[in-house]
Amino acid sequence: MSTLAHVFEAGGIATVTIGLVREQIVSTAPPRGLWCDFPLGQSLGRPGDAAFQHRVLEHAFSLLKAEAPVFEEFAEPVRDDGTTVMSCTLPPRYDPDVHPAVDEARGLRPAYDRALERFGNRIGPGRAIDADTVVTAVEAFARVAEGTPWEEAGIPGVPGEPGIVSRVSLDVRGYYEMAALALSDHAPESWAGVRWFLNETETGKVLREVRAKMRDSGAEWIDWFFVTPADASDDEVADEHPRGPTEA
């Protein structure tokens, strides 16, 4: 983000840069930088809180009055406490003859549809698969978790371009997180939906297992790394590759 600030200023446009990773915005030093201690993915702070977002914008635009490069910090942090999990009631088992993740994915469809109607599809299926294919994808991921080689499990789009498994997994996660918004019916706390998906749902547990199995089987980095968020066990591999947003 800060790199683009330098580029745009050189192109004759004044910029105000919001930065979320303090080390990076300090290092790259955009002409007018505002460090906001907010979670990644929430550049303006609290979703659904227009007054808070206006306070952020007021501070950011106040930097335009500076006559030389300036860096300030926004005074109201919004932090992930590391433990909050979205409170969602999962549908009860319906078909005991199918994998619990598959049963769960089917059961969440009405909630997904309600979220789609209310919010639109900003994070859900559409990268590699549509909502009607989510259950098929979950069935395939469950086979991988149970030992089928990922190339033979019937994951939609496989074989395909590098990283296709990650795109499918993000579509599945987006389907679940949208359903969670409908089930919880309030603005989500930072990372509460992610932790709910990864730790509380059957499909989240399946995807964690899929990632581990793909990594251990020697799959290409691009195919397994983005399946779920990185953790400490990835450090050696991650040091060789981009791990997330650089200061573009």
Place this chain on the structure above:
Amino acid sequence: MAGDKEAKARWADIEAPVFNETAFTAPPPLNEATVAVVTTAALHHRDQESFLPFSADYQVLDGSRRDYVMGHWSPSIDMTGFAYDMNTVLPLDRLDELAADGTVGAVSSHHLAYHGVQQDLSALRLDSGPAGAKRLKDSGVDVVLLTPI
């Protein structure tokens, strides 16, 4: 356990570019300025091509629409806030309110999105970055608010 603290810790030590000189453009008064948003959240419209993982290109976002999609590749980001309220990344409703009360001169009809995951920043610095700046400059934009993912 997945969380924002862990994600930021992993990214904090990524080598960031250092600029020996800081370009600095004086803006007009905010109440006379046209403002655009440029984000690295890899947003796009559903009918546009999504971003490849290390794409340096940008997408043009139509400010009259609200069907923005998160095309970012990293799973180490909580996207539910954006799903609930797009303004947490792309604050166009807030900017419209500031334009309506006269705080901001005008909101640009178009905005830009880049992908925050990059292997090499040279294309952004020398090609797609300057191209995006020229596009906005030519359309009358005076001030850009840069928002990360």
